[in-house]
Amino acid sequence: MTVTAAPPAPVPVPPAARTGRARHRAVTFALLAPAGLTVLALVLVPLVLVVRNSFALPDAYGGIEGGFTFANYTELFDPVYLKVFGYSLGMAALNTAVCLLLGYLVSYYLAGRSPQRQGLLLLLIIVPFWTDFLVRTFAWINLLSPGGPVNGLTDALGITHGPAQWIPSQGASFVGLVYAFLPTAIFPIYATLRGVDPSLGEAARDLGCGWWRVHTRVLLPLVRPGLLAAALLTFIPTLGVFVIPVLLGGGKNQLVGNLIVTLYTEFRNQPMGAAASVVLLVLMIASVAVLGTAARRLRRRTS
Amino acid sequence: MSGRTRLTGRLPDTVTAWLARGVIVFLYVPIVVVVVLSFNDSDVTYRWAGFSTRWYGVLAQDTDLLSALRVSAEVGVVSATLATAGGLLAAMGMGRLGPRGRALFSGSLFLPLVIPEIVLGVALLSVFGTLKASLGLTTLVLGHLVVTLPYAALIVLGAHRALDPALEEAATDLGCGGWQRFRLVTVPLLKQALLASWLLCFTISFGNIVMSTFTSGVGTTTLPLRVYSLLKTGLTPEINALGTLLVLFTFVIILGAGLRQMRRVLVGDGTD
Amino acid sequence: MSRTTVSRTLLATSVLTVTALLATACGGSGSTTAASSGGGKNLHVYAWAGEIPDSVVKGFEKETGIKVTVDTFDSNETMTAKLSTGASGYDLVEPSQYTVQQLIGQQLIQPLDHSKIEGLDNLAAKFRDPSYDKGNKYSVPWIWGTTGFAYNDTCIKSATSWKTLFDSAHKGKLYMLDNMLAAYIAGLQVTGHRATSTDKDQIAEATAALVKQKKILAGYNSTNYPQLLSSGQACAAEAWSGTAMAKVVQSNKNVHYVIPSEGGSIWTDGLAIPKGAKNVTSAYAFITYLLRPEVAAKATDDGSSASANQAARAHIKDKDALKNPAIYASDAAIAKADFLLDPGTAMQYFQQGWTKVKAS
Numbered sequence: 001m002t003v004t005a006a007p008p009a010p011v012p013v014p015p016a017a018r019t020g021r022a023r024h025r026a027v028t029f030a031l032l033a034p035a036g037l038t039v040l041a042l043v044l045v046p047l048v049l050v051v052r053n054s055f056a057l058p059d060a061y062g063g064i065e066g067g068f069t070f071a072n073y074t075e076l077f078d079p080v081y082l083k084v085f086g087y088s089l090g091m092a093a094l095n096t097a098v099c100l101l102l103g104y105l106v107s108y109y110l111a112g113r114s115p116q117r118q119g120l121l122l123l124l125i126i127v128p129f130w131t132d133f134l135v136r137t138f139a140w141i142n143l144l145s146p147g148g149p150v151n152g153l154t155d156a157l158g159i160t161h162g163p164a165q166w167i168p169s170q171g172a173s174f175v176g177l178v179y180a181f182l183p184t185a186i187f188p189i190y191a192t193l194r195g196v197d198p199s200l201g202e203a204a205r206d207l208g209c210g211w212w213r214v215h216t217r218v219l220l221p222l223v224r225p226g227l228l229a230a231a232l233l234t235f236i237p238t239l240g241v242f243v244i245p246v247l248l249g250g251g252k253n254q255l256v257g258n259l260i261v262t263l264y265t266e267f268r269n270q271p272m273g274a275a276a277s278v279v280l281l282v283l284m285i286a287s288v289a290v291l292g293t294a295a296r297r298l299r300r301r302t303s
Numbered sequence: 304m305s306g307r308t309r310l311t312g313r314l315p316d317t318v319t320a321w322l323a324r325g326v327i328v329f330l331y332v333p334i335v336v337v338v339v340l341s342f343n344d345s346d347v348t349y350r351w352a353g354f355s356t357r358w359y360g361v362l363a364q365d366t367d368l369l370s371a372l373r374v375s376a377e378v379g380v381v382s383a384t385l386a387t388a389g390g391l392l393a394a395m396g397m398g399r400l401g402p403r404g405r406a407l408f409s410g411s412l413f414l415p416l417v418i419p420e421i422v423l424g425v426a427l428l429s430v431f432g433t434l435k436a437s438l439g440l441t442t443l444v445l446g447h448l449v450v451t452l453p454y455a456a457l458i459v460l461g462a463h464r465a466l467d468p469a470l471e472e473a474a475t476d477l478g479c480g481g482w483q484r485f486r487l488v489t490v491p492l493l494k495q496a497l498l499a500s501w502l503l504c505f506t507i508s509f510g511n512i513v514m515s516t517f518t519s520g521v522g523t524t525t526l527p528l529r530v531y532s533l534l535k536t537g538l539t540p541e542i543n544a545l546g547t548l549l550v551l552f553t554f555v556i557i558l559g560a561g562l563r564q565m566r567r568v569l570v571g572d573g574t575d
Numbered sequence: 576m577s578r579t580t581v582s583r584t585l586l587a588t589s590v591l592t593v594t595a596l597l598a599t600a601c602g603g604s605g606s607t608t609a610a611s612s613g614g615g616k617n618l619h620v621y622a623w624a625g626e627i628p629d630s631v632v633k634g635f636e637k638e639t640g641i642k643v644t645v646d647t648f649d650s651n652e653t654m655t656a657k658l659s660t661g662a663s664g665y666d667l668v669e670p671s672q673y674t675v676q677q678l679i680g681q682q683l684i685q686p687l688d689h690s691k692i693e694g695l696d697n698l699a700a701k702f703r704d705p706s707y708d709k710g711n712k713y714s715v716p717w718i719w720g721t722t723g724f725a726y727n728d729t730c731i732k733s734a735t736s737w738k739t740l741f742d743s744a745h746k747g748k749l750y751m752l753d754n755m756l757a758a759y760i761a762g763l764q765v766t767g768h769r770a771t772s773t774d775k776d777q778i779a780e781a782t783a784a785l786v787k788q789k790k791i792l793a794g795y796n797s798t799n800y801p802q803l804l805s806s807g808q809a810c811a812a813e814a815w816s817g818t819a820m821a822k823v824v825q826s827n828k829n830v831h832y833v834i835p836s837e838g839g840s841i842w843t844d845g846l847a848i849p850k851g852a853k854n855v856t857s858a859y860a861f862i863t864y865l866l867r868p869e870v871a872a873k874a875t876d877d878g879s880s881a882s883a884n885q886a887a888r889a890h891i892k893d894k895d896a897l898k899n900p901a902i903y904a905s906d907a908a909i910a911k912a913d914f915l916l917d918p919g920t921a922m923q924y925f926q927q928g929w930t931k932v933k934a935s
Contacts, residue, residue: 024399027396027399027481028396028399028400029396030396031392031393031395031396031399032392032393032396032397032400032408034388034389034392034393035389035390035392035393035412035452035456036393036408036411038389038448038449038452039411039412039414039415039452040411042427042430042445042446042448042449043411043414043415043418043423043449044411044414045430046423046426046427046429046430047414047418047423047426049426049429049430050422050425050426060680060919060920061677061680061681063659063681078930080930080931080934081930081934083934084934102322102326105319105322105323105326106323106326106327108319108323109319109320109322109323109324110323112316112320121327122499122502123502123553124327125327125330126502126503126506127550127553127554128330128331128333128334128550129506129509129510130506130509130549130550130553131334131337131546131549131550132510132526132527132530132542132545132546133510133512133527134512134527134530134531134534135337135530135538135542135543135545135546136333136334136337136546137333138348138538138542138799139332139333139334139336139337139340140333141799142336142340142348143332143333143336145806145808146808149336165747165793167808168793168794168796179329179330179333182326182330183330183503183506184454184503187458187499187503188457188458188461190499191458191461191462191496191499192461192465194495195462195465211314211315211316212315225461225464226461229457229461232413232416233416233454233457236416236417237416237420239419240419240420240421240513242421242513243512246753246795246796246798247798247799249794250750250792250793250794250795250796251753251794251795251796252789252792252794252795254933254934256419257419257421258933260419260421260422261421262755262929262933264421264425264652264656265650265652265653265656266652266754266755266929267755267922267926267929268652268655268677268922269926270425273422273425274422277418277419277422280419280422281417281418281422284417284418285417288417346826347802347805347826348802350806367629425656428656428657428660429660431660431662432659432660432661432662435661435662436662437662437663437664438657438660438662438663438664439664516653517656517657519646520646520657520663520664521619521644521646521663521664521665522619522644522646523646524646524647529647531649532624532625532647532648532649533624534649534798534799538799538802
């Protein structure tokens with residue numbers, strides 16, 4: 001569809017340098033067009049619509065009536081909503097931290113295998129996700145239910161005595177979150193770690209660096225772009241999750257995602273749903289900016 | 304001295320290796336449950352009532368579920384391919400931009416990542432509504448493209464940035480045209496990243512619920528949507544049978560490819 | 576060298592996988608694609624999951640040659656969102672009563688031409704001229720049911736009142752439906768009010784009760800609660816009658832569905848034709864087909880739901896279903912039941928309250 005980019009226009013005879021530049025520009029444009037147009041038409045335009053709607057008045061049926069008001073925003077500053085935002089940010093930060101740690105460990109392990117093994121392991125990591133998400137979530141429900149396999153194991157080990165009430169709970173919800181986002185964290189970290197020359201680590205080791213220092217001083221700074229990407233890919237989508245807290249967490253602690261779904265559907269209050277989305281969006285962009293500057297400052301210090 | 308550091312280097316590496324294996328096992332724990340429960344003779348997933356393969360028979364007859372699978376596979380393949388291709392082209396194009404243009408373009412590429420999917424879904428739906436576009440396969444693919452494109456861009460862009468620009472320059476010096484350079488240098492060098500991007504995009508599309516809810520139309524119920532509606536009426540082991548087949552199928556192919564590799568290594572025409 | 580071989584093999588692998596996947600999937604569902612592209616007439620239905628049994632669809636296709644595509648939704652709001660685009664492509668939808676009111680208000684469904692429908696008089700008296708849609712101008716009731724609760728008698732001996740769900744003796748074993756309007760049915764009735772209340776103070780009272788209740792709940796669940804009741808993970812749970820609940824009550828003698836002594840409530844899902852529907856003639860044909868007593872009976876026999884069709888009762892083969900309270904509630908049980916309508920401007924009181932409940 002959008003991949004029909006215009007071929008570089010043939011230019012008559014002007015000076016060679018100018019032909020080159022025009023051609024260069026045309027090719028650049030053609031390369032950027034598919035992704036650029038997709039984002040423009042399917043993201044930016046809808047986004048403008050959301051921002052506009054966040055200032056609109058709702059009609060009796062929750063649709064957009066038009067008009068202009070800040071009420072949708074002022075209502076969001078109710079402590080009730082702020083609590084949801086706070087809880088979501090905390091949960092997302094925790095999930096990101098765990099996913100980054102595990103993702104780094106797995107990527108480091110992967111990168112140390114032979115190329116054949118790496119390819120296979122990469123596929124092995126992604127295969128579980130070819131089973132439907134809800135089916136996997138249901139498997140977790142079965143696993144964690146009282147008298148289920150995990151409960152049986154902990155009983156046998158003497159950790160628990162009798163049926164344990166693990167589900168629904170925040171813990172179960174958290175396991176579900178980590179499970180869902182781990183592969184998205186592994187991929188970017190692995191991609192950058194793979195590009196790091198393995199001899200660097202060995203050189204550092206030979207120069208007397210301990211395991212910890214090899215990682216913190218040599219490898220981590222090098223894979224920082226991957227870690228940043230992984231952090232973004234985990235942190236932000238976690239805030240939008242709404243099925244996991246419902247199925248594994250018992251729906252008692254809402255994430256922003258649940259709030260927005262409720263506003264848009266059950267409350268039929270599209271303008272306020274839009275306002276909540278805009279607030280979330282601003283929060284996201286702010287955290288991205290903070291992460292970005294932090295990374296830049298770090299880089300300057302290390303280089 | 305060096306002996307000591309070797310030792311301290313090896314032990315933590317062993318520990319991390321086991322932890323990493325532990326994580327991979329963790330990914331498979333629910334899959335084992337899915338496989339075991341697919342042979343459950345009960346009408347419900349949560350109670351074991353003896354071994355049976357009857358759900359595989361039921362699955363073979365279930366046209367609704369199979370057509371949902373077909374829709375998901377089609378949408379996954381198309382959107383993963385489009386997203387990866389778009390990501391690759393964008394990565395190459397961005398290399399030609401100035402730093403400011405690059406920042407602006409990558410910023411807008413990653414924008415969908417910071418917008419909750421439900422918001423994008425609702426907004427897209429109203430855009431489609433304004434355009435009077437009838438909901439169906441096209442709108443579904445477009446919705447999934449929005450979701451997957453940033454992931455593709457992220458992976459391919461990272462890999463492209465890590466490429467040594469000297470390689471492409473050398474190709475130009477050797478007289479390669481744009482297309483040749485693309486085919487002979489850029490794509491082979493990025494193959495691994497392109498594959499990773501495609502797989503990730505396919506997986507994301509295959510499991511997507513939220514965007515599908517808003518962009519699917521007549522006759523384009525995806526597998527997750529179908530399963531979600533089955534939650535209410537009660538999941539039967541049939542769903543687990545489907546999950547088992549999908550995983551088994553992928554494994555057979557991986558093992559098939561893996562065995563061939565191993566033979567190549569044993570015969571000795573590989574370098575490592 | 577070996578690296579490129581690996582990636583080439585992997586690429587080939589993934590392509591193969593997907594191709595094979597497509598091939599198997601297509602093999603199983605060739606009929607769908609063939610028929611929808613074929614010349615004949617089509618009908619696109621958008622209905623609640625499980626409420627239009629496969630047997631009914633197959634029967635209609637066989638008799639008329641019209642190709643039916645059924646897509647399902649799990650909330651009225653999702654369906655409304657799709658319809659509001661004006662180009663959903665659906666010819667027949669199945670909204671609940673209060674959603675019928677909203678769809679009429681938003682002008683998303685069209686008035687029915689009763690001359691094209693046969694068998695309206697097969698409907699039970701109470702669905703012939705419902706308060707939310709006078710004279711069945713826009714909708715034809717198809718399924719009805721109740722909102723009550725269910726309990727597992729291995730941990731609660733017997734229960735008749737909403738109070739069971741507010742009893743801290745069962746702490747951690749209680750569930751409520753994850754739905755604002757449903758939660759307020761219990762909240763309002765347990766505090767002595769009608770579920771149809773639109774009074775600000777009464778709703779505030781209900782909110783307080785629900786906030787207090789949250790501490791003893793295991794969670795809110797409107798998906799797999801029947802299974803949780805059956806497995807004993809839930810002692811009691813607020814529940815909707817119909818397909819999922821009925822199956823569990825039939826298969827597990829320990830699980831009982833109750834319409835609470837405080838009243839409970841009744842709901843109904845009806846058939847309506849969206850504005851701009853393309854296959855209106857087929858839609859009318861399907862409505863007429865669904866009104867036949869022997870067809871409507873299949874909603875109970877194959878779908879474990881209660882039919883709004885009075886004449887269908889004689890044709891129901893599964894006579895136990897008529898006595899199963901999770902399908903057909905007795906007249907005595909629903910004597911005090913409320914019938915929920917669109918709360919209109921009182922909606923904001925419910926929203927503010929429910930937000931408080933969810934965030935507490």
